[in-house]
Amino acid sequence: xxxxxxxxxxxxxxxxxxxxxxxxxxxxxxxxxxxxxxxxxxxxxxxxxxxxxxxxxxxxxxxxxxxxxxxxxxxxxxxxxxxxxxxxxxxxxxxxxxxxxxxxxxxxxxxxxxxxxxxxxxxxxxxxxxxxxxxxxxxxxxxxxxxxxxxxxxxxxxxxxxxxxxxxxxxxxxx
Amino acid sequence: xxxxxxxxxxxxxxxxxxxxxxxxxxxxxxxxxxxxxxxxxxxxxxxxxxxxxxxxxxxxxxxxxxxxxxxxxxxxxxxxxxxxxxxxxxxxxxxxxxxxx
Amino acid sequence: xxxxxxxxxxxxxxxxxxxxxxxxxxxxxxxxxxxxxxxxxxxxxxxxxxxxxxxxxxxxxxxxxxxxxxxxxxxxxxxxxxxxxxxxxxxxxxxxxxxxxxxxxxxxxxxxxxxxxxxxxxxxxxxxxxxxxxxxxxxxxxxxxxxxxxxxxxxxxxxxxxxxxxxxxxxxxxxxxxxxxxxxxxxxxxxxxxxxxxxxxxxxxxxxxxxxxxxxxxxxxxxxxxxxxxxxxxxxxxxxxxxxxxxxxxxxxxxxxxxxxxxxxxxxxxxxxxxxxxxxxxxxxxxxxxxxxxxxxxxxxxxxxxxxxxxxxxxxxxxxxxxxxxxxxxxxxxxxxxxxxxxxxxxxxxxxxxxxxxxxxxxxxxxxxxxxxxxxxxxxxxxxxxxxxxxxxxxxxxxxxxxxxxxxxxxxxxxxxxxxxxxxxxxxxxxxxxxxxxxxxxxxxxxxxxxxxxxxxxxxxxxxxxxxxxxxxxxxxxxxxxxxxxxxxxxxxxxxxxxxxxxxxxxxxxxxxxxxxxxxxxxxxxxxxxxxxxxxxxxxxxxxxxxxxxxxxxxxxxxxxxxxxxxxxxxxxxxxxxxxxxxxxxxxxxxxxxxxxxxxxxxxxxxxxxxxxxxxxxx
Numbered sequence: 051x052x053x054x055x056x057x058x059x060x061x062x063x064x065x066x067x068x069x070x071x072x073x074x075x076x077x078x079x080x081x082x083x084x085x086x087x088x089x090x091x092x093x094x095x096x097x098x099x100x101x102x103x104x105x106x107x108x109x110x111x112x113x114x115x116x117x118x119x120x121x122x123x124x125x126x127x128x129x130x131x132x133x134x135x136x137x138x139x140x141x142x143x144x145x146x147x148x149x150x151x152x153x154x155x156x157x158x159x160x161x162x163x164x165x166x167x168x169x170x171x172x173x174x175x176x177x178x179x180x181x182x183x184x185x186x187x188x189x190x191x192x193x194x195x196x197x198x199x200x201x202x203x204x205x206x207x208x209x210x211x212x213x214x215x216x217x218x219x220x221x222x223x224x225x
Numbered sequence: 226x227x228x229x230x231x232x233x234x235x236x237x238x239x240x241x242x243x244x245x246x247x248x249x250x251x252x253x254x255x256x257x258x259x260x261x262x263x264x265x266x267x268x269x270x271x272x273x274x275x276x277x278x279x280x281x282x283x284x285x286x287x288x289x290x291x292x293x294x295x296x297x298x299x300x301x302x303x304x305x306x307x308x309x310x311x312x313x314x315x316x317x318x319x320x321x322x323x324x325x326x
Numbered sequence: 327x328x329x330x331x332x333x334x335x336x337x338x339x340x341x342x343x344x345x346x347x348x349x350x351x352x353x354x355x356x357x358x359x360x361x362x363x364x365x366x367x368x369x370x371x372x373x374x375x376x377x378x379x380x381x382x383x384x385x386x387x388x389x390x391x392x393x394x395x396x397x398x399x400x401x402x403x404x405x406x407x408x409x410x411x412x413x414x415x416x417x418x419x420x421x422x423x424x425x426x427x428x429x430x431x432x433x434x435x436x437x438x439x440x441x442x443x444x445x446x447x448x449x450x451x452x453x454x455x456x457x458x459x460x461x462x463x464x465x466x467x468x469x470x471x472x473x474x475x476x477x478x479x480x481x482x483x484x485x486x487x488x489x490x491x492x493x494x495x496x497x498x499x500x501x502x503x504x505x506x507x508x509x510x511x512x513x514x515x516x517x518x519x520x521x522x523x524x525x526x527x528x529x530x531x532x533x534x535x536x537x538x539x540x541x542x543x544x545x546x547x548x549x550x551x552x553x554x555x556x557x558x559x560x561x562x563x564x565x566x567x568x569x570x571x572x573x574x575x576x577x578x579x580x581x582x583x584x585x586x587x588x589x590x591x592x593x594x595x596x597x598x599x600x601x602x603x604x605x606x607x608x609x610x611x612x613x614x615x616x617x618x619x620x621x622x623x624x625x626x627x628x629x630x631x632x633x634x635x636x637x638x639x640x641x642x643x644x645x646x647x648x649x650x651x652x653x654x655x656x657x658x659x660x661x662x663x664x665x666x667x668x669x670x671x672x673x674x675x676x677x678x679x680x681x682x683x684x685x686x687x688x689x690x691x692x693x694x695x696x697x698x699x700x701x702x703x704x705x706x707x708x709x710x711x712x713x714x715x716x717x718x719x720x721x722x723x724x725x726x727x728x729x730x731x732x733x734x735x736x737x738x739x740x741x742x743x744x745x746x747x748x749x750x751x752x753x754x755x756x757x758x759x760x761x762x763x764x765x766x767x768x769x770x771x772x773x774x775x776x777x778x779x780x781x782x783x784x785x786x787x788x789x790x791x792x793x794x795x796x797x798x799x800x801x802x803x804x805x806x807x808x809x810x811x812x813x814x815x816x817x818x819x820x821x822x823x824x825x826x827x828x829x830x831x832x833x834x835x836x837x838x839x840x841x842x843x844x845x846x847x848x849x850x851x852x853x854x855x856x857x858x859x860x861x862x863x864x865x866x867x868x869x870x871x872x873x874x875x876x877x878x879x880x881x882x883x884x885x886x887x888x889x890x891x892x893x894x895x896x897x898x899x900x901x902x903x904x905x906x907x908x909x910x911x912x913x914x915x916x917x918x919x920x921x922x923x924x925x926x927x928x929x930x931x932x933x934x935x936x937x938x939x940x941x942x943x944x945x
Contacts, residue, residue, distance in 0.1 A: 053228060054228055057228045057232070058228075061232075061236045064236065064239075064240065065236075065239055065243075068239070068240060068243040068244075068263065069243065071243075071247065071256070071259060071260070071263075072243065072246070072247040072250065072251060072256070072260070077253060077255055077256065080256060080259065081259075084259050084262075087240075087263070087266075088266070091240075091266055091269075091270065094233075094236070094270060095270075095273055098233070098273045098274060098276075098277045099277050100273060100276075100277075100287045102287070103273060103287055103290050103291075106290075106291060106294060107269075107294070110294050110295075110298055111262070111266065111294065111298075114298060115262065115298055115301060118298075118301060118302055118305060119255060119258070119259065119301075119305075121305075122255060122258075122305040122308065122309070123255055125309060125312075126255075126308070126309065126312045150242060150246075152921070152924070153238065153242055153924075157234075157235070157238060184287070187284055187285060187287055187288065188287065188288060188291075190285075191285045191287070191288030192288060192291070195285065196285070196288060199292065200292075203292055203295060203296070207295065207299055210299055210302075210303065214302075214303065214306055221310075245920060248913065248916060249913045249914075249916060249917045250913070257913075
């Protein structure tokens with residue numbers, strides 16, 4: 051029962067804050083609501099039984115990315131107010147509702163049992179995953195099963211970081 | 226009503242759509258980047274849901290979330306990096322002016 | 327080998343049609359075919375047809391038939407096929423067609439050098455090849471009728487080739503209209519036979535009038551129809567053949583057809599177009615043998631035509647007109663041979679006449695041109711052959727005489743006398759009016775005429791070897807005719823012979839032009855008076871016709887033009903919308919990409935899942 055309450059409230063707030071990020075004209079306000087959304091998805095991850103994911107979500111999405119975005123805003127924004135927008139409101143609204151409709155149709159088609167023959171192979175009894183198993187998934191996943199993916203991604207990230215600094219240095223060198 | 230597979234999937238879908246619409250409608254670049262992060266978050270929730278509910282088959286979905294998160298963060302950093310350099314010339318944060326990217 | 331060629335004969339037949347289409351339709355897409363390419367292709371197709379028909383003639387035994395048809399019109403159980411029906415008879419006719427066509431094409435490469443729009447000529451000759459070959463290879467009477475009409479059309483196009491000169495276009499129109507009489511008769515005969523077959527015959531497939539079933543069809547028609555109707559049906563077919571082969575009451579169109587150019591006369595109106603009637607009569611023989619009076623009728627018409635036209639030819643001063651009468655006369659002789667049921671002689675007469683007459687046409691000089699001596703020699707040899715004194719003409723006449731009784735031989739010798747008279751008279755007339763010269767030889771023209779003569783000699787040798795005959799009275803009467811001409815020449819009376827009756831072709835042409843046209847004009851005038859005076863003043867008709875005009879006007883402007891303008895407007899709007907979608911807005915591009923990818927993936931997944939369900943079953 052507690053699961054239901056937490057889930058419904060969290061989901062309602064996610065939707066609300068997500069809508070508010072688009073709605074606010076002031077970037078700082080939308081940044082704040084983004085932080086709220088990410089915190090609430092961490093709660094959602096907790097409900098799904100993986101605390102490790104929740105903590106990672108909090109750490110990266112909840113703290114690091116708002117810092118980066120905040121830095122970006124502060125460097126470039128002119129007191130945070132939105133500049134004048136061009137384009138027609140009606141067409142964008144039309145696109146919005148049209149997209150919503152299409153996705154809803156697709157979703158309804160996919161979950162109906164006529165398309166998926168057996169349904170997903172779900173077990174609805176919630177033993178849950180205890181913390182040891184959760185942790186074990188991660189150790190097995192990163193260091194044993196998917197070690198190649200892990201190493202490649204780390205190499206890619208390293209190259210990105212190095213590359214960015216080199217571009218900056220070359221840009222400064224030319225000046 | 227018990228919260229099942231489909232409820233979590235629906236939340237992920239809504240988050241995805243919000244991110245999509247926002248990336249199309251907003252004129253401010255920072256907002257567009259935020260909405261892209263929304264998209265990635267929705268996908269992450271999807272992975273977690275399937276990892277839990279089809280457990281025994283796919284419990285390594287949680288590992289995928291880790292990788293996606295890392296990539297998403299780096300992608301944001303690179304985007305801001307480019308935006309910073311372009312801003313020096315354009316001096317505006319309206320995406321309509323960046324058509325010649 | 328025979329099977330291989332017979333299966334692919336339609337490719338050989340279709341090649342001339344393709345050449346025609348390429349030349350004529352290519353003009354619409356600015357593909358102008360080079361002249362040498364046209365010459366090469368036409369000559370190649372004629373040579374190919376020649377080799378194919380002669381080769382198949384050797385391979386086929388006299389009772390072998392190859393047929394390949396597909397159903398063309400199918401209405402419940404009334405089926406008309408079209409395809410190919412190869413028989414030794416049809417191979418004779420097509421080999422004659424292709425040989426003469428080849429040499430006429432060779433002749434016209436140099437003869438037509440100064441014509442504008444030469445491509446039309448070669449295209450039409452190719453079309454003529456195709457249509458005539460299809461006629462000879464047709465498996466039933468319906469396809470024969472189609473090709474019959476088309477041949478008339480091609481003849482119209484070729485006679486009026488220089489359509490800017492009014493007398494030529496008028497002549498071609500008249501030829502076509504007179505040929506229509508034959509077409510109508512043929513169609514009436516076909517319709518009656520087909521109707522009788524469909525209604526009363528035990529099997530409905532006989533209504534397609536196949537040549538395989540011609541025996542059963544003829545007997546059944548004679549059973550199901552009263553005697554007079556049967557005679558009328560046979561009479562209709564014979565009238566069609568008579569019109570096409572220029573026999574007694576219908577021979578005047580051949581005079582107007584001589585307005586055409588020389589190669590056209592050589593190919594069409596001396597050997598191949600007029601042969602269609604003979605072929606038809608041979609195919610219809612089972613009909614005609616059931617009542618012997620019809621055969622007598624054909625023979626009498628043949629002899630009558632021969633006499634009338636020979637007499638008319640003997641007073642003509644223009645060479646082409648004389649040769650046209652000569653064609654009718656010789657075909658009268660062929661019909662006489664058919665009438666006495668001696669088909670072999672008829673075919674021999676036909677083949678020899680075709681070769682000789684086309685050679686005679688090819689060696690004629692133009693209006694004010696001096697006659698080349700080589701051509702003069704070739705014309706002289708051909709003239710003697712036609713008269714029955716040399717080479718294959720001799721053979722043909724003697725083989726015919728071999729099978730006749732005394733009365734027949736008497737008639738034949740009278741004809742030979744007149745024949746040699748007119749042909750040698752024409753030779754001397756041309757000598758006197760044009761004059762002979764030694765130089766200025768055109769090699770290709772003389773070569774083609776000479777090769778026709780060579781084939782003539784080959785045919786003579788072949789006939790000598792395979793048939794037995796002896797020289798009898800017609801040969802001597804021909805020599806008498808020749809002596810008569812030479813005597814008249816010495817006395818210089820050649821050009822003074824004139825007789826108005828003969829000169830105007832026994833006034834058949836004038837009869838048509840004055841009396842029948844007068845009748846037709848009267849009829850048309852009375853109709854016009856009725857229309858203007860009586861119907862024109864009748865109020866309700868005026869009222870109704872006004873409404874009709876308004877309605878048509880409305881439909882045309884609002885609906886038809888409106889539809890077209892609506893289509894153009896909507897296309898313009900679509901292009902404007904499309905232009906707006908490309909305005910450089912990155913977000914818009916994102917949206918389009920997302921939508922399209924979603925749709926594609928949805929469709930793919932649904933398709934995959936439905937396939938999996940159908941293969942593995944639900945559950």
